[in-house]
Amino acid sequence: MLAQWVMVLGFVVFAYLVVRRPFQSDPSVQNLAVLIDLLIATLSTGIAAASVRSGRSWVIFSAHLVVAGFLVRLIPSLILSLPPYQDPYPYFSTFLIAWRSKSFSPTSFSWFKATPAELHWPLLQSLTVEIRAWTGMSLTDLIILVPPALGALTCVAASLVAYSVYRSWRTAAIAGLLVSFTDVVIFYQSEYHPQGVALLTFSLLIYLILESRAALRLGASILTLLVAGAFLLTHHASALVVPLVLLPLLAIPFLARLVTTYGSEGWLARFKLREMLKDLDMGPFERLVPIVLLLVVCGLSMQIFLSNSILLLVVHQFDRGGLPIANASTGTSLWLLLLRFGKYLLLPISFVGLFLSARRMDAKRLILLVLAVGLAAASAPALATGSTSIDRIISFWALFASVLAAFGLTRWLPGALGIRRWAGALAVGxxxxxxxxxxxxxxxxxxxxxxxxxxxxxxxxxxxPNSRSIALAGHWVRYHIPRTAYVDTDFATRVGVFFFGRIPFNQAIYTPLRVPWRDYCKASYVVVDPAMDRGFDMPGPVPINYSGYARIYDNGSVVVYQRQRGQTCTFNPLARPKH
Amino acid sequence: MPSFLALTVSLFVFWTFGALIVSVCCPRFFTPWPISWAVSLLSGIAMMGVLGVGLGLVTSGSPWFSRSATVELPVAVVVAILLIVRWVRDQRRAGGLPAPRLTRLSGPFVLSILSLVLFVAMVSVVWAKRPQPAGAIQLSGARQGSAAVLTVLSTYAKPVTIRLNAVWTANAGTHSRPLGPIRIGTKPVHFTIPVPYQLKVSLYRVQSGSSQGRAVQWLVLPP
Structure with a gap:
């Protein structure tokens, strides 16, 4: 109980320290305060999770965890007053287009041409429409608050999975804690991005698969189908995960019959496989139902992907850079490297949980492992091809890793080390x-x-980024640059030009490295934050010499340049290698 | 409606509809009660998302597109009442509804609830006190014949002092005209400069105690 109070104070002070930065004048003091406070907050959260004994204490702890997860996901938007990065703005523009045209199949979408394709997966937009209709929340609050609020509930779904498999409230609490504070999960759920909601529905779907197979009840199967439908309607790249994860499940009944028929008696007896597999081996009719269900789900998702526009979106998804933070290998200081590799602590611990689960196997544990292995196998091609979209798969794998690691932490450490108190402290640490x-x-x-x-x-x-200046410049662009104009932008200002300036997305020219620099010359305007763009640290700086253009707007951070008639467009070799 | 209250209301509606579908599809299947509550909340989100998509497709293009969602709120209240009535009835059938007694609530439990309430309150305060733009000065302009009309708009709550400097080149010489200082409130202020040439205007925000200020915006108007 004391841990919960410390947790509350720790997270609120953390938010205060990073948003207000009271010791800004002395960066080392400021940073030390942030790190120490965060460690105290997470330590007390770990102690609170380890103290969970009953369903009632799990409810209270989970409620605290949801609020903490919400706060953590909200911090970038609190600092900037707007969502960070670029993805939230195109997705939110699809919501705006749907809201204004009163349709998920709008006829007017010149602002963002990919709107019809994006709205094949309208679940997040649909939820936003409903929340707006119920409460009248402002647009700024919707784009900032809704995804973190939904994403913070992922810990509850992960806890359900853990409880279903291991029947331990403490394991459930720790699994929720681990998944809630996984970096990629926080990242996707801190911005207006459908993958954040997909992680939530995916976790619930896994829980319902575990429960409905154990029960074989029609009602549970209907609920599973409903949640599977919700997951498929959420996000194009995430929907790909469903067939990859679920297909191995089809093999289980056949495998069960095969093992019980041909397995050696000693082996079957040692692992109690016959009893366990009896649960999984079903009659012809019961076997047919999940097969039909899975085929329908897989067929639906594949049908969606066969559309040309959708295929293009998927190719684009796999083609573009993923989370640079996971790939930053050059110019990275030692402590940044430590941060990068320290977060993978979950993986070895989850392998411990995996090993322990395998030692006392039952039907649910086997299904969980099959699902996890299915996802791991699905991620192998992405790893082999070097596709950076592996981050998306890792975010789904975080659910399984958290559940297994929670089991490993609660069961293995205290017993294996023999000295329970220190082992417990080690686990919490x-x-x-x-x-x-x-x-x-x-x-x-x-x-x-x-x-x-x-x-x-x-x-x-x-x-x-100077997000307020970017928004201000965007408002200026809206009234002073024609909508038919092409505008060169950098990584930071693109959202200002597109979202606030209402310049169509494909006319706000920004590409991280791949497009030839001459494509930038078709624009008559350049909107940049020179202090950020000219450092060439940002992905995709503007690769042309624009400093000779007429400066027509400057709000102290963001500058708008206009190329005059007859003025030549030349390549800036400092920006990037010439194509 | 304040944002945090709006989020709470939304979660309540999700939970209500989730509880409805769970009690219809699989009554008494998800046990114990914390599991049932959690499944209801999460299923509610999934269900309302799918329902919203369905309603959106049916009402596409009509005024009912978003209004259909407003119907869900009163439905949620009715469903919640029905769920409570049913719960009370079940409790009575199971041996009578025990009267609430304060002695049943342990000290740590009450303190845990209090810490949760405090947490929500403090996060609300963090949200309310978030750094927000104090305001901005926006300079814009347009040609009207051979003259330039400049408009300065301030979104600061209090009046601010600004100064403009218009520069143009004509007859091989550079000319300038300072405008202001002038205090502007929330109403836009217009300046007209009869200059047929390319005009470059810089806007200064005059800080208190300083006569110069810092150039905060530039505007170039073509001839």
Missing amino acids: AIAIYSSLGILDAQIPAFYLSHTPRVRGLFYGNAL
Whole structure:
């Protein structure tokens, strides 16, 4: 109970320290205060999770965890007053287009041409429409608050999975804690991004698969189908996960019959496999139902992907850069590297949980392992091809890793080391370190720490964008630059030009490296934050010499340049290699 | 409606509809009660998302597109009342509804609830006190014949002092005209400069105790 009070104070003080930065004048004091406070907050959260004994205490702890998760996901938007990064704005523009045209199949979408394709998965937009209709929330509050509020509930879904498999409230609490503070999970759920909601519905779907197969009840199967439908309607890249994860499940009944028929008696008896597999081996009719269900789900998702526009979106998804923070290898300081690798602490612990689960196997544990292995197998091609979209799969894998790691932490450490008190402290310490690193690594370090070095390859080159100036410049662009104009932008100003300036997305020219520099010359305007763009640390700086253009607007941070008639467009070799 | 209250109301509606579908599809299946509550909340989100998509497709293009969602709120209240009535009835059938007694609530339990309430309150305060833009000065302009009309708009709550400097080149010489200082409130202020040439205007926000101020915006108007 004391731990919960310390947790509450710790997280609120953490938010205060990183948003207000009271010791800004002395960066080392400021950063130390942030790190110490975060460690205290996560340590007390770990102790609170380890203290959970009953369903009632799990409810109270989970409620605290939901609020803490919500606060952590909200911090970037609290600092900037707007969502960070670029993805929230196109997604939110699809909501705006749907809201204004009163349709999920709008006929007018010149602002964002991909709207019809994005609205094939309208679940987040649909929830936003409903919340707006119920409560009349302002647009700014909707884009900032809704995804973190929904995402913070993922810990509850992960706890359900853990409780279903291991029947332990403490394991459920720790699993919820681990998944809630996993970096990629926080990242996707801190912005207006459907993948954040997909992680939530995916976790619930896994729980319902576990429960409905155990029960074989029609009602539970209907609910499972409903949640599977919700998951499929959420996000194009996430929907791909469903067939990859569920297909191995089809093999289970056949495998069960095969093993019980041909397995050696000693082996079957040693692992109690016959009793366990009897649960999974079903009659012809019961076997047919999940097969039909899975085929329908897989067929639906594949049918959606066969549309040309959708296929293009998927190709684009796999083609573009993923989270630079996971790939920053050059120019990274030692402590940033430590942050990067420390967060993988979950994986070895989850393998411990995996090993322990395998020792006392039952039907639910087997299904959980099959699902996890299915996802791991699905991620192998992405790893082999070097596709950076592996981050998306890792975010789904975080559910399984958290559940298994929670089991390992609650069962293995105290018993294996023999000295239970110290082992318990070690387990709580591991939880605290993992949670702290997950929170810190979810965003670029500049969001949490002061005077961090500029790092090429991180979002914004690890500097905070002047979001208010960008929005202000965007409002100016809206009234002073024609909607038919092409505008060159950098990574930071693109959202200002597109979202606030209402310039169509494909006319706000920004590409991280791939497009030939001459494509920038078709624009008559350049909107940049020179202080950020000219450092060349940000992904995709404007690769032309624009300093000779007429400066027609300047609000102290963001500048609008206009190329005059007859003025030549030349390549800037400092920006990037010439194509 | 304040944002945090709006979020709470939304979660309540999700939970209510989730409890409805759970009690219809699989009554008494999700036990114990914390599991049932959690499944209801999460299923409610999934269900309302799918229902919203369905309603959105049916009412596409009509005024009912978003209004259909407003119907869900009163439905949620009715469903919640029905659920409570049913729960009370079940409790009575199971041996009578025990009277609430304060002695049943242990000290740690009450303190845990209090810490949760405090947490929500403090997060609300963090949200309310978040750094927000104090305001901005927006300079814009347009040509009207051979003259330029400049408009300065302030969104600061209090009046601010600004100064403009218009510069143009004509007859091989550079000319300038300072405008202001002038205090502007929330109403837009217009300046007209009869200059047929390319005009470059810089806007200064005059800080208190300083006569110069810092150039905060530039505007170039073509001839």
